[in-house]
Structures are given as structure tokens and as C-alpha cells.
Amino acid sequence: MLQFKRFSRLTYNLPVRDLPQLGISRSSNFAFCLFATLATIGANPLFAQDVESPDPHPLKTADTSSPRATLTSFLETFDEVHRRFYGEGRRFRSDATRRALSARATRCLDLRDVPESVRYNVGREAAVCLKEVLDRIELPPEDDWPDAEQVATEELTRWTIPDTEITIARVNEGPHEGEFLFTPATVERAVDFYTIVKDLPYQDKEMVTPYMIQFYLAEPGWMLPRPWIRALPSWARARWFGQAVWQWVALILTLVAALGLMLTIYVFGRRRAHVFRSNVMRYLITIAFPVAAMLVPLAAVYFIGEQIRVSGTVLLVVGFSLRLVFFFALIVVLLGAGNRIAALVIATPWIQPRGLDAQFVRLVSRVASIVAAIIVFLEGGQRFGIPLSTLLASAGVGGLAVALAAQDTLKNVFGSVMITLDKPYRVGERIVTKGYDGLVEEIGLRSTKIRLLNGHQASIPNEEMARSDIENIGRRPYIRRAATIEMPSFTPVAKINRALEIVRDALQDHEGMKEDFPPRVYLRDINPASIGILVIYWYHPPDYWEYLAFSEKLNLQLMQQFEAEHIPFAKRTLTVEMSDTGKQGVAQGESDEV
CATH class of the missing domain: 2.30.30.60 (SH3 type barrels.)
Structure with missing residues (x-):
């Protein structure tokens, strides 16, 4: 936050003598300085041929092998910016080249201590401020700048420009290890250095690029025609709390339009989803429109920073807030997309909506969306300058609290997984x-x-x-019936054999029989009160009502044939024995349904 406060003073400290010709007051705020530098100015025929010609080395990067190489690359990059774009202004066709030169200039700065979410803006601002300082102070002769040979001979690790605190030092760790870059302390104090020298005249030397900050503050992006802005009355171009009045108006209108567009897209998507009869189209619509609404804050950040050219603390606060809205919207969209994607898959004809497969799809989609949301949370926190260890600790504490509070729910969730x-x-x-x-x-x-x-x-x-x-x-493959047909114990053997034949004939190739499951009929029980015939058969398929209908038909058939053959069924019996003491004992009789 210290860096933000120092950079926020940039546009309040422009030299008074430079302001009248630009319509800029002392209260100007800062922001996006380098890219402003790289992207200023309208159309000038003198530079048209230079602008039209493509960069022969678009992937060229800054030479940071020594302090001399770093400082030379830094100055040459700004000189190229000034030469190629000073008279053109911000035009769409040169946007890629300006961005490449912007990256080359900020490549000379050590931005490790700057949060990633604002590193792009802070780096460009620091670069422009340092360039303004270097253009106003007297530098030692180039031969006195340490080169790679001197670095190797003297084992030099840092070099400070004489009579200043501007330091170039070797990076000892990270992806830029071994390179010589402007130190984080120099980057942090770039605005302070500019504030001190802002009233000094530019030095009469090579590669001086005057008034780039001022042109940055006065010029809109390529989407807003320069003649329109210059045609505004003087009061609309006057600076108020660091921004021009027209910039404040455009900022408010952009924020209102962004909020209205998000709500419109969301509401319109929900209403249009009900129009489609197809579940697939409905679910696709409910995913597409929230995603579109989620991207609106990013578009607003681009338009405010690159076209309206809002600067300073206002840009940092608005950009931070809109990016925060984007990350929260992304998390919400990811969590909601899990349900939508699951519903989209379940809507296919080969998945039963209330089946176990549908439940598995819902569970996997929900877990995947939660994991994705956690990844976005951790990555977004890092981009906003929160250490990963802090984020993990917070997530761990929060996860533990949730687990303790919802342990019964979690048990059921894991039970559903099993x-x-x-x-x-x-x-x-x-x-x-x-x-x-x-x-x-x-x-x-x-x-x-x-x-x-x-x-x-x-x-x-x-x-x-x-x-x-x-x-x-x-899941039973068949219905098995085991029954006992009981006849009185005094039944003749001939009638018993006849009863076995009747039952076996009735079950021969019966309805619902498979060859692997033939019926079984045997004389099993011989009791004092009855004789039992065991009957077992299997009915396929396991349709309970069809099975009952067949069993009823079989029972009636057996009863008719037994009655025709005068084969009686055993009746329920009850034997009561009287003891000498007068107590009664009951012997249970047996019966079975047919």
C-alpha cells in the first residue's frame, strides 16, 4: 500500500510551467504512465511511414546483463517510443507495438514486491517517472557505467547513479536471477524522485523524451477520437481531484453502464431460458449468460484505464474493485456451472434423472466446481497480494470450522459417495x-x-x-416358490404316487420356466398326522404379479385333479393331552398353503 500512496501523488506534482499548454492543472492524478507514454498522441503525417512499418524485432527484450546494458536498454526503449508514436497518438493499429515496447521498458524494473494485480500499472508508472528523472538530471559519461566486463572483474552486484539514490542491482533469486534491474526501493520511490526534480529543465542530451506524462494525462485512448476531447469546453478538460471533468463523467457513466449491462444480461438470460423447450438449450443459456455478465467488469477495467485514461488512486481503487467483482463472479459462476453441467448431462436420454448415475454426475460436478472455485480463490488472492501461506491457512481454518459444524452432513455426503x-x-x-x-x-x-x-x-x-x-x-433374477402339499397320514401309497404324477405333470415345461431351473417335486415328510410333498419351482422373469397369476392357476389345477382322483388334503389338527394332574398340553398341528 505504500507504493500505491506514493504513486497516487504523481499527477498532483506536474511542473506548473508545463500545464497551461496542455490544459492540465496541478491537481492531476497519475496512472498507467508508461503505457500512456507508449500510447499517446494523434495523427502526424511526418511519422506515418514510421508507424506503418512493422517492428522488425517484435520479440526483442531488454539487455539486463550489466548496469550499463540495463540503463541503455531503458533509455533506448523510451527513445523508440518517442520517435515512433509521439505524433500519432493512441491508435488501434499500433497497440501491439506499444505494448511490446511497454513490456521491454518495464522489463528493466524489479517488480517482485508489487502485487500481481497492479504490477502492470505500477511498473509503467514507475518507468515513466524514472525516465522523467533521468531526462532532468546530469548522468555520468556512458563509459563510466559498469559494463559486463567490469561486473565480472570487480564482482560488482549493484551500482548507484552518482549523486542519486537510483540503484541498479543484481537479482539473487526468482525468474530474473542474475539480471541487473532497477531495485524495488528505486521503483517504490520513483514518484518521490520525480516530485523533487519536476521543476528542473530537461537536459540537452540525446534520448530525451519531454512531456510524455503530460501528454498521457491529456490524451484519451484510441476508441475516443482526439478531436472530440479537444473540442470540449475548457471547464470539461479542467482537472478536478486528479482527473479531468470529462474523465469523471465518463468514469461514472461506464460504471453505471457496466452494472446495468451485468444485470440486463443476467435477467435476460434467465427469461430466455424459459422460452426453450429443450432442456439442453435451457441449460446452455443459463451457463452462457452468467459467463457473459462475469466478463463485463474486465471490459470496464480496460475501457476506464486504456480509453478514458483515468489515473492515480482512482484507477487503482476502481480497477481493484472491478477485478474483485470479477473474481467473486467467477467463483459464483463456477459453483453454479457445476449444477448446470450436471443437469445438462442428466438431461441426456441414457441417464435416469433420479438414478444413481445421475447422483454420481451431480456429485462429481459439484466437487469439480468447488475445487475450481478454491483454485480461483487461491490464485486471485495471490494476484491481490495475499501470500499463499495465508490463503491456505485461512482455507484450512475455514474448512475445519465447516467440518465441525456440518459433520453429520459430511457423513451423509461420504455415505452417498460410498x-x-x-x-x-x-x-x-x-x-x-x-x-x-x-x-x-x-x-x-x-x-x-x-x-x-x-x-x-x-x-x-x-x-x-x-x-x-x-x-x-x-435385482432377483427369478421368483422361487417352495411349498408343501400335505395329505393325511392314512393316504394309500397308490394315491401318493398319483399325487406326485399330477404335480409333476402340472409343472412340466410350465410358464416362466428356464431349462437351468427345472421344477423339483419330492415326497419329503412322513409324520404321524400327515404326509408332505415338497414342490419347488422358479418363475422367470421376476414379475411378481405374473408370478401370482401363474401360482393361482397352478393351485386351481392341482385342486381340481386331486378332487377328481379323490386324493384328500390334510386338515389342521389339534391334539389335547390330559395329564394326571389335570394340566393341559397342546400339540401343534401343521398346515401349508397350496
Whole structure:
């Protein structure tokens, strides 16, 4: 924040003698100075040919092998900017070249201590301020600037321009290790240095680029025609709290338009989504419009900084706020997109909306969106200057608090994960668990809903379902029936044999039989009160109502044939024995349904 405060004083400290010709007052704010430098001025025929010609070395970078190389590259880059663009102004066709030269100039600065979110702006401002200082002070002869040979011979690690605090030092760590760059302290104090020398005249020497800051503050971007701004009345071009009046008006209008555009896109997207009958188009619309609304703050940042050319603290505050809105909107969009993408996948015909696969898709999408949101949070925090260790510690503390507060919910979520992976049941299957018998109606993140056979609905937490014994009736490949036909114990053997023949003939190639599961009929029980014939058969497929209809038809057929053959069924018996003491004992009789 110290750097922000110092840079915010830049546009308040322009030389008084330079202001009248530009319509700039002493209260001017700063911002985006280097890019202003690289992107100023209207159209000048004298420079048209130079501007039209492409840069033969667009990937050329600054030579930072020694203090002399760094300082020379720095001065030559600004000289090229002044030569190529001083008379052109900010035009779209030269935007790429200006940006390349901007990057080459800021490449000479050590910006490690500047937060990434404002590094671009602060670097350009510091570069322009340093260039203004170097143009106003007397530099030692170029031969006295340490070169690579002197650095190697004397093991030089830093060099300070005589009679100044402007220092170029070797970087000892990071991606620029071994390079000689203007130190972070020099970058931080660049505005202070400019404030001290702002009233000094420019030196009469090579590669001096006068009045670049002033032209930056007075010129709009390429989207706003320069003649329009110059045609405004003097009061509209007067500086007020660091900005021209027209800039304040354009800033307010841009912010209002950005907010209105975000709301319009969001509301319009929600309304248009209901017009489409197709679920796929509806979900695509609900994703596309929030994404478009999310990008509006970035467009506003570009327009305010590069076209309206708002500067100083105003730009830092507005840019910071809009980028913060963008990051929060991005997190919200990511969290919402997880649900939309899951719904989009589930809308496909091969996934059952209330099935386990749909639940798995929802779970994976939700986890993926949360992970993406966390990554954006960590990355965004770093860009705003918050150390990664602090972000991780905050996320850890917050995660622990959430885990303690919602441990039951988390248990159910993990239970749903286990159910999703193990798949003990699906929607529509009949299960028996914890005393409940019914059809699975829905599998949610928290619970499983079962429609009981009596019509009631039971909701069981997934944490309990994951550790319960579950009998899945819906997955049985067949329905097996085992019954005992009982006849009185005095039934003749001939009639018993006849009864076995009748039952076996009735089940021969019966309905729902598979070759691998032939029926079984045997004389099994011989009791004092009855004789039992064991009957076992399997019905395919496991359609319960079809099975009952077949069983009813079989029962009636057996009863008719037994009655025709005069084969009786055993009746329920009850034997009462009287003891000598008068107590009664009851012997249970046996019966079975056919």
C-alpha cells in the first residue's frame, strides 16, 4: 500500500510551467504512465511511414546483463517510443507495438514486491517517472557505467547513479536471477524522485523524451477520437481531484453502464431460458449468460484505464474493485456451472434423472466446481497480494470450522459417495433394510427416499444406508416358490404316487420356466398326522404379479385333479393331552398353503 500512496501523488506534482499548454492543472492524478507514454498522441503525417512499418524485432527484450546494458536498454526503449508514436497518438493499429515496447521498458524494473494485480500499472508508472528523472538530471559519461566486463572483474552486484539514490542491482533469486534491474526501493520511490526534480529543465542530451506524462494525462485512448476531447469546453478538460471533468463523467457513466449491462444480461438470460423447450438449450443459456455478465467488469477495467485514461488512486481503487467483482463472479459462476453441467448431462436420454448415475454426475460436478472455485480463490488472492501461506491457512481454518459444524452432513455426503461407488441399489428397485420394505424413489446427497408398500415414504440418511444390511429384491433374477402339499397320514401309497404324477405333470415345461431351473417335486415328510410333498419351482422373469397369476392357476389345477382322483388334503389338527394332574398340553398341528 505504500507504493500505491506514493504513486497516487504523481499527477498532483506536474511542473506548473508545463500545464497551461496542455490544459492540465496541478491537481492531476497519475496512472498507467508508461503505457500512456507508449500510447499517446494523434495523427502526424511526418511519422506515418514510421508507424506503418512493422517492428522488425517484435520479440526483442531488454539487455539486463550489466548496469550499463540495463540503463541503455531503458533509455533506448523510451527513445523508440518517442520517435515512433509521439505524433500519432493512441491508435488501434499500433497497440501491439506499444505494448511490446511497454513490456521491454518495464522489463528493466524489479517488480517482485508489487502485487500481481497492479504490477502492470505500477511498473509503467514507475518507468515513466524514472525516465522523467533521468531526462532532468546530469548522468555520468556512458563509459563510466559498469559494463559486463567490469561486473565480472570487480564482482560488482549493484551500482548507484552518482549523486542519486537510483540503484541498479543484481537479482539473487526468482525468474530474473542474475539480471541487473532497477531495485524495488528505486521503483517504490520513483514518484518521490520525480516530485523533487519536476521543476528542473530537461537536459540537452540525446534520448530525451519531454512531456510524455503530460501528454498521457491529456490524451484519451484510441476508441475516443482526439478531436472530440479537444473540442470540449475548457471547464470539461479542467482537472478536478486528479482527473479531468470529462474523465469523471465518463468514469461514472461506464460504471453505471457496466452494472446495468451485468444485470440486463443476467435477467435476460434467465427469461430466455424459459422460452426453450429443450432442456439442453435451457441449460446452455443459463451457463452462457452468467459467463457473459462475469466478463463485463474486465471490459470496464480496460475501457476506464486504456480509453478514458483515468489515473492515480482512482484507477487503482476502481480497477481493484472491478477485478474483485470479477473474481467473486467467477467463483459464483463456477459453483453454479457445476449444477448446470450436471443437469445438462442428466438431461441426456441414457441417464435416469433420479438414478444413481445421475447422483454420481451431480456429485462429481459439484466437487469439480468447488475445487475450481478454491483454485480461483487461491490464485486471485495471490494476484491481490495475499501470500499463499495465508490463503491456505485461512482455507484450512475455514474448512475445519465447516467440518465441525456440518459433520453429520459430511457423513451423509461420504455415505452417498460410498453408495455411488458400491451401487447396492438404484431408483425403482425394491429393497428391504432397517425394517423398511419398498421401492427406492430417490437417492439424494443426504438421504435415500423409499416408497413403502403401504404407500408411505421413508427417508433414511445415506450414512446409515452405507453401513446397513440391504436386501435388494429388485435385482432377483427369478421368483422361487417352495411349498408343501400335505395329505393325511392314512393316504394309500397308490394315491401318493398319483399325487406326485399330477404335480409333476402340472409343472412340466410350465410358464416362466428356464431349462437351468427345472421344477423339483419330492415326497419329503412322513409324520404321524400327515404326509408332505415338497414342490419347488422358479418363475422367470421376476414379475411378481405374473408370478401370482401363474401360482393361482397352478393351485386351481392341482385342486381340481386331486378332487377328481379323490386324493384328500390334510386338515389342521389339534391334539389335547390330559395329564394326571389335570394340566393341559397342546400339540401343534401343521398346515401349508397350496
